[in-house]
Amino acid sequence: VNRKFCAYLKLLCLFNCLLFAAIIFTNTKEISVRRNKFYKNCDHDAGRVDIMGFEKEVKQQYIIANDKAARAHRGSAKQFAIKHPVVLENILDRNKIAYKIELGVLEIPTNQIVGIAAADQRELLYASNFMPLSKANTEFANTWRHLYQEFLSDDGLCKPIRCYEYLGKFYVQDGAKRVSVLKHHGAATVFSEVIRIMPNCTQERNVQNYYEFLQHFRLTRLYQIYFSNPGDFVKLQSALGHEANYRWNDTDR
Numbered sequence: 001v002n003r004k005f006c007a008y009l010k011l012l013c014l015f016n017c018l019l020f021a022a023i024i025f026t027n028t029k030e031i032s033v034r035r036n037k038f039y040k041n042c043d044h045d046a047g048r049v050d051i052m053g054f055e056k057e058v059k060q061q062y063i064i065a066n067d068k069a070a071r072a073h074r075g076s077a078k079q080f081a082i083k084h085p086v087v088l089e090n091i092l093d094r095n096k097i098a099y100k101i102e103l104g105v106l107e108i109p110t111n112q113i114v115g116i117a118a119a120d121q122r123e124l125l126y127a128s129n130f131m132p133l134s135k136a137n138t139e140f141a142n143t144w145r146h147l148y149q150e151f152l153s154d155d156g157l158c159k160p161i162r163c164y165e166y167l168g169k170f171y172v173q174d175g176a177k178r179v180s181v182l183k184h185h186g187a188a189t190v191f192s193e194v195i196r197i198m199p200n201c202t203q204e205r206n207v208q209n210y211y212e213f214l215q216h217f218r219l220t221r222l223y224q225i226y227f228s229n230p231g232d233f234v235k236l237q238s239a240l241g242h243e244a245n246y247r248w249n250d251t252d253r
């Protein structure tokens with residue numbers, strides 16, 4: 001009797017174990033099916049739609065920028081104006097240069113970025129407003145769109161561009177596509193490594209104005225303030241209630 005009872009208990013335990021395993025398997029499978037269905041119908045499809053929509057938006061932005069370039073190019077041709085960004089090497093008289101100085105990384109206004117530093121024909125890729133002239137199916141366009149995606153990311157375009165500054169205007173040595181993206185998006189400023197090209201001090205009006213600008217730049221660290229008449233900055237300081245040699249802080253800027 002004891003042997004039969006023990007055998008019965010063993011069979012009962014085995015049956016319960018098999019039943020428990022079957023229940024777990026069924027529940028796990030059901031959960032897996034529900035999860036896959038959820039990802040298929042919700043998260044995955046929504047993410048795919050978001051990505052597709054984002055890529056479509058980026059492509060559309062290049063088309064808009066390309067159209068801006070075409071209109072600026074046609075307008076320049078009608079007015080016999082410069083069709084492309086100015087090339088610094090083509091306008092710089094090396095006999096009038098005193099020296100060059102590295103200023104480090106500064107925040108500079110994008111509307112004062114007017115050209116390309118080197119005469120390597122890169123300027124031909126842009127209209128005078130730095131909008132891209134290349135067609136949408138080119139490698140240039142792909143790179144531009146990639147930079148636009150980076151600009152829209154949380155980190156943005158982190159790497160500073162590199163420019164030469166001459167008489168208060170900027171000429172890009174590295175980062176022309178980034179400038180194009182920023183100008184298209186309407187960014188007011190960009191961080192740049194700046195190399196200042198100092199002209200010889202002459203009696204030319206633009207040189208005299210520039211040397212006066214340098215006097216107040218050391219106080220303001222702003223490129224946005226540029227006067228055409230000597231003494232105007234001192235008048236500005238007075239109007240703001242400052243002494244002539246007052247050094248601006250972040251609040252003043």
